[in-house]
């Protein structure tokens with residue numbers, strides 16, 4: 001049993017998207033020191049399919065379920081390594097079971113487990129779990145049903161039945177996606193039949209416009225248009241559009257993603273065409289336009305002037321770099337006379353006026369504070385296209401660090417079998433110390449929790465995204481079956497394998513690992529890529545989940561019990577953050 005306990009497993013349970021063993025699959029697992037074949041079964045908790053790292057199985061005439069899944073129902077499950085005991089606390093029952101023993105205690109009284117079947121540890125692909133027969137779950141008051149046709153065990157709480165709330169049936173769907181040039185402007189038409197809510201993202205390298213339709217199924221009328229993996233992909237290679245892709249990006253809840261890959265980001269608008277029943281992305285790829293200003297991302301924009309003939313654009317700067325001045329002869333370009341109060345994140349105003357004798361346009365561009373600009377003007381030479389690109393000065397804005405103390409409230413995380421230290425308390429204290437170091441140094445910070453309360457994983461990542469954090473640090477303490485396991489480990493989402501994710505999480509984890517090991521003088525367990533950890537996968541900023549030591553190791557548990565060592569841990573994380581920002585500068 002390697003890394004038992006909470007964080008991983010709870011994250012895994014909550015993010016049910018990872019592949020679980022299929023119905024009727026046979027898997028080879030280890031029980032009682034022997035490798036055996038087991039028939040897997042599906043598991044539902046509170047009517048939700050749950051995937052576990054060690055699957056539920058049929059063994060002999062019994063169905064065995066990993067006991068930790070009932071944590072999803074708010075039931076406490078604690079593991080004591082030293083005594084190999086599992087303690088389960090419901091509202092009215094406390095049951096203590098021992099691995100391999102048919103005798104347990106319930107509210108202090110010895111009981112025999114149903115049919116004398118003891119809890120067993122089954123190991124599958126390096127994860128070991130305590131498995132109990134479903135009869136035991138009934139014993140502690142849960143309702144357990146077995147559906148033979150789907151081979152599914154479902155576990156529910158025995159509570160006065162509330163009105164049955166079924167999941168709203170998802171009817172919204174993307175039925176087709178086509179490129180169209182009929183209206184003159186290039187368009188991507190998404191056949192939906194109704195107006196749908198979406199979020200939009202602009203990504204670089206290559207330039208992509210990404211629309212995510214919430215609660216929407218990817219349900220193509222003509223499945224023949226789809227690739228063998230069920231996604232849509234076609235090339236346009238026209239009007240600045242390279243290609244279009246669409247797929248079911250997420251299944252729980254449903255999100256359909258449409259990605260338009262462009263030569264470069266260009267102005268666009270998104271609207272619902274009622275007559276056609278289409279959500280339309282209308283792109284404004286118009287190289288004829290004499291004057292265009294558009295945002296290329298949240299922190300960058302572009303201004304283009306295009307003349308009829310080759311001419312010179314005279315460029316100068318005033319007002320300590322806050323105002324840009326462009327002059328061009330009217331004979332070669334037709335510009336609107338305007339007074340644009342843009343007030344976007346980069347520019348304040350653009351003014352275009354004629355010179356007194358009417359020969360020349362004077363263009364004045366007023367920048368916001370801390371904006372970089374760059375022109376493409378070939379010095380002294382004429383051009384038909386004069387472009388100024390604006391970007392925000394990143395290093396001048398104060399980074400926002402989102403600190404995420406793991407677990408909390410009903411979820412204690414790991415509990416030390418040595419000194420009963422709970423992970424939720426340790427990591428909150430370290431996080432608060434880290435928070436102080438960062439705010440004293442002038443960083444902006446946000447803590448996902450500041451007290452002993454339960455926060456959902458979705459909220460942890462969600463708030464970090466909402467606040468547009470620059471860095472996400474989730475703080476955890478480790479646990480293992482073996483008390484000798486010790487050291488520092490930094491987990492990261494391997495964004496290098498996901499073309500839609502431009503973060504460099506690996507680098508961040510490397511910096512953390514190096515600094516923390518150095519400062520704490522701890523054993524280095526290395527950095528660990530993790531595809532399925534919700535908080536570091538769903539955050540949009542570079543993210544790391546740091547494991548600051550083992551509560552199951554006598555030395556580390558003793559150290560983590562002292563405020564001095566927790567301060568040192570906080571300082572090692574703080575130094576890692578400084579190092580990281582230094583390195584990406």
Ligand SMILES: [Zn+2]
Nearest residue numbers: 007406413476
């Ligand atoms: Zn944890």
